[in-house]
Amino acid sequence: MTGVAVVVIDRLGRRPLLLxxxxxxxxxxxxxxxxxxxxxxxxxxxxxxxxLYVGCYQLSFGPIGWLMISEIFPLKLRGRGLSLAVLVNFGANALVTFAFSPLKELLGAGILFCAFGVICVLSLFFIFFIVPETKGLSLEEIEAKCL
Structure with missing residues (x-):
């Protein structure tokens, strides 16, 4: 699915694939x-x-998350912005990894996966209302659009 995303991302756009x-x-x-x-x-x-989860992740957050963090930061802040974004990404991954088993014991697997589903619904709202489309734009155009 990542290969599919790479092939169609510039034709369909980042936001439609994310949504x-x-x-x-x-x-x-x-x-x-x-x-x-x-x-x-x-x-x-x-x-x-x-x-379905793995396929959809590999079509959206998997490749597009990495692509968009390299596009959305202003040129003068790109290095620090990318560093912070990668730190937050891996920190969140570690948090989910280490918290999964205790949360599963506390809530049960069914409730925990539904809670993750709610987090994804919140992500949909964030993508819809906040994330800009960067398809076909140069880095300078993206910087002007996002500021």
Whole structure:
């Protein structure tokens, strides 16, 4: 799916791929939460949800997150901005990794995956209202548009 994203990103744009991919992640996380809460007798539901999640992530946040952080910072702040964005990205990854097992024990897998789904819904709102489209723009044009 990352290969698909690389091929179509300049034709479709960053925002449509993000909105579609994160929308798919929302569906897959709620489906996975529903599996643990209601459909545990049908493991195919979990497999489909996981495949959908990975595919949608690799179509959206996977490649586009890295691409957009290299585009959205002003030229004079790009080095520091990229450093901070990478630090936050890996810090968030570490937080999710280390918090997953304790949260799963506390809340249960179904509630935890639904909570992740809610976070993805919030991400959809952020993308829709805040994230600019940078398709076809030079770095200078992006800087002028975003400031």
């Amino acid at each position: 579609g991919g994160v929308g798919g992640m929302v569906v897959s996380l709620f489906l996975l939460g529903s599996y643990y809460l209601f459909f545990s007798a049908s493991p195919v539901v979990a497999v489909v949800a996981l495949l």
